[in-house]
Amino acid sequence: MKISQEEIKKIALLSRLEVKADHISTVEKELSDILSYVAELNELDLEGVEPMAHAVPLHNVFREDEEKPSLDHKLALSNAPEAEDGYFKVPRVVQE
Amino acid sequence: MSSKYETVIGLEVHTELKTNSKIFCGCTTEFGGSQNTHVCPVCLGLPGAMPVLNKKVVEYAIKVGLALNCEILQFNKFDRKNYYYPDLPKNYQTSQYDLPICLNGYLDIEVEGETKRIGITRIHMEEDAGKLVHSGSTISDSNSSNVDYNRTGVPLLEIVSEPDLRSGAEAKAYVEKLRSILQYLDVSDGRMEEGSLRCDANVSVRLRGTEKFGTRTETKNVNSLTGIQKAIEYEALRQAQVLEDGGTVYQETRTWDDAQGITLAMRKKDAEDDYRYFPEPDLVPIVISEEEIDEARKNLPELPDAKIARFISDYGLSVTDSTILTASRKTADYLDATVKAGADAKTVSNWMLGDLSKMINENGLTFAESKVSPENLAGMISLIEKGTISGKIAKKVIISMWESGKDAETIVKEEGLVQITDTGAIEEIVKQVIANNPQPVADFKGGNGKAIGFLVGQVMKESKGRANPGMVNELLQKFLND
Numbered sequence: 001m002k003i004s005q006e007e008i009k010k011i012a013l014l015s016r017l018e019v020k021a022d023h024i025s026t027v028e029k030e031l032s033d034i035l036s037y038v039a040e041l042n043e044l045d046l047e048g049v050e051p052m053a054h055a056v057p058l059h060n061v062f063r064e065d066e067e068k069p070s071l072d073h074k075l076a077l078s079n080a081p082e083a084e085d086g087y088f089k090v091p092r093v094v095q096e
Numbered sequence: 097m098s099s100k101y102e103t104v105i106g107l108e109v110h111t112e113l114k115t116n117s118k119i120f121c122g123c124t125t126e127f128g129g130s131q132n133t134h135v136c137p138v139c140l141g142l143p144g145a146m147p148v149l150n151k152k153v154v155e156y157a158i159k160v161g162l163a164l165n166c167e168i169l170q171f172n173k174f175d176r177k178n179y180y181y182p183d184l185p186k187n188y189q190t191s192q193y194d195l196p197i198c199l200n201g202y203l204d205i206e207v208e209g210e211t212k213r214i215g216i217t218r219i220h221m222e223e224d225a226g227k228l229v230h231s232g233s234t235i236s237d238s239n240s241s242n243v244d245y246n247r248t249g250v251p252l253l254e255i256v257s258e259p260d261l262r263s264g265a266e267a268k269a270y271v272e273k274l275r276s277i278l279q280y281l282d283v284s285d286g287r288m289e290e291g292s293l294r295c296d297a298n299v300s301v302r303l304r305g306t307e308k309f310g311t312r313t314e315t316k317n318v319n320s321l322t323g324i325q326k327a328i329e330y331e332a333l334r335q336a337q338v339l340e341d342g343g344t345v346y347q348e349t350r351t352w353d354d355a356q357g358i359t360l361a362m363r364k365k366d367a368e369d370d371y372r373y374f375p376e377p378d379l380v381p382i383v384i385s386e387e388e389i390d391e392a393r394k395n396l397p398e399l400p401d402a403k404i405a406r407f408i409s410d411y412g413l414s415v416t417d418s419t420i421l422t423a424s425r426k427t428a429d430y431l432d433a434t435v436k437a438g439a440d441a442k443t444v445s446n447w448m449l450g451d452l453s454k455m456i457n458e459n460g461l462t463f464a465e466s467k468v469s470p471e472n473l474a475g476m477i478s479l480i481e482k483g484t485i486s487g488k489i490a491k492k493v494i495i496s497m498w499e500s501g502k503d504a505e506t507i508v509k510e511e512g513l514v515q516i517t518d519t520g521a522i523e524e525i526v527k528q529v530i531a532n533n534p535q536p537v538a539d540f541k542g543g544n545g546k547a548i549g550f551l552v553g554q555v556m557k558e559s560k561g562r563a564n565p566g567m568v569n570e571l572l573q574k575f576l577n578d
Binding site for chain 1: 115116117121122123124130131132133134135136137140142148149150151152154171173178180181182195228229230235236238239240241242243244245363370372375377379380381382383
């Protein structure tokens with residue numbers, strides 16, 4: 001199962017990961033190996049088998065509609081790389 | 097736009113649900129708190145925090161699904177929709193993808209007296225995103241933005257229509273009807289200005305008579321009912337002009353600028369956005385039993401269409417009046433309560449659509465907050481029917497009722513407004529008016545029948561509006577023709 005360099009670039013962009021040009025062929029080989037390994041699953045006959053929605057055989061885990069205290073405002077912002085006037089401050093969101 | 101092109105519209109309506117707490121955590125959903133004070137590790141997407149689904153959201157979704165004639169999926173689940181935008185602290189939105197809670201419904205709308213059925217593709221549950229405040233005047237000239245995550249995690253239903261709408265007016269009627277149903281179900285405020293109901297419009301145009309859809313654009317940021325109609329009409333016209341000029345319509349996201357009355361391009365869509373949906377591992381599937389669905393169906397309130405039909409058949413009201421009086425559940429409940437208190441429905445409807453609506457609107461209230469209670473309105477109507485007061489005096493009485501909160505009988509007594517039905521007393525006034533107005537009397541006797549109107553007016557004025565108008569007319573005719 002081979003993955004193309006184009007696909008790697010696209011996945012890197014979607015994941016917001018930087019893959020250096022001289023590293024792409026390594027990633028290409030590693031990802032292709034992983035995909036080939038997983039591709040063994042494709043050999044199974046899954047005729048009539050429902051897709052699995054969850055790994056744990058549980059359903060209907062609910063909470064009642066009750067308010068709980070929120071985080072202290074200072075604490076909520078304490079991990080923010082940048083904050084301003086009680087907001088999380090983020091860099092420019094659109095590119096020209 | 098000429099009749100050469102046909103507009104094809106599908107709408108995505110997002111509605112915030114009226115729960116106390118957020119969809120996956122206990123933070124309050126209250127609107128307008130100071131920034132980032134309604135947040136916790138779950139809705140901030142902090143590592144290790146685990147979401148737990150609010151039961152009420154599922155209940156509300158089932159109600160809406162049933163009211164919109166949908167099939168309820170007895171096995172449904174959440175998925176992650178991945179995209180990078182700082183209004184989502186987790187870099188994905190928890191939503192529903194291939195197994196949403198509701199599928200295949202419809203909503204009937206009335207446009208220009210015709211009923212049209214609009215298909216509902218699906219309804220799914222998801223979380224709302226946060227709010228960005230840009231440092232510049234627009235998003236493109238801002239070097240930074242500030243994020244408030246109070247709204248993040250507020251429960252939303254996304255209601256997706258089929259591309260069955262053909263004009264801005266139809267789209268407006270659809271959203272209006274949908275909003276009314278959501279309010280009847282008491283699951284959403286439906287306030288477009290506050291963003292509790294938001295609408296994205298997918299619009300394309302095609303040559304009339306052709307089957308194939310044109311390239312569509314998605315217009316966002318429409319936050320009023322009239323805005324929906326205007327944005328769609330503008331966008332359809334723009335696309336038709338592009339095609340007429342030999343150009344190409346691009347698949348893109350556009351934003352509605354209400355002040356300028358135009359749509360503006362925001363970003364191009366490269367084929368389908370790549371959201372890389374996958375099942376949400378932190379939430380288990382939802383299984384809904386047949387019994388729960390039946391129970392929910394039994395508990396649905398009477399919806400606008402059923403109410404309109406009942407007002408027409410039981411109350412003898414017109415289609416137009418019934419439609420106006422059922423647009424809001426509070427208005428319809430007021431009518432029902434007044435009729436229950438013993439008043440004739442047609443008379444109640446006239447007072448509600450006339451004097452009472454005026455006072456309610458002037459004070460920015462709803463019928464639920466009317467200062468004239470249904471019982472007091474019924475009491476006043478009964479005084480008119482008994483002949484205690486005339487319809488004209490009633491117009492004064494209703495104002496006093498509004499101002500004082502007292503019932504009609506008390507006001508009529510206190511202000512001495514009882515109608516004069518004593519023939520002798522009215523005769524006295526009639527004779528006096530005839531003596532004081534020789535010219536109109538002569539006109540009437542000379543064959544000008546209309547002159548009597550003036551004389552009736554004079555008698556009513558002399559009696560301070562209290563004389564019975566029918567008797568005044570009768571007595572005037574009698575004396576003038578003698």
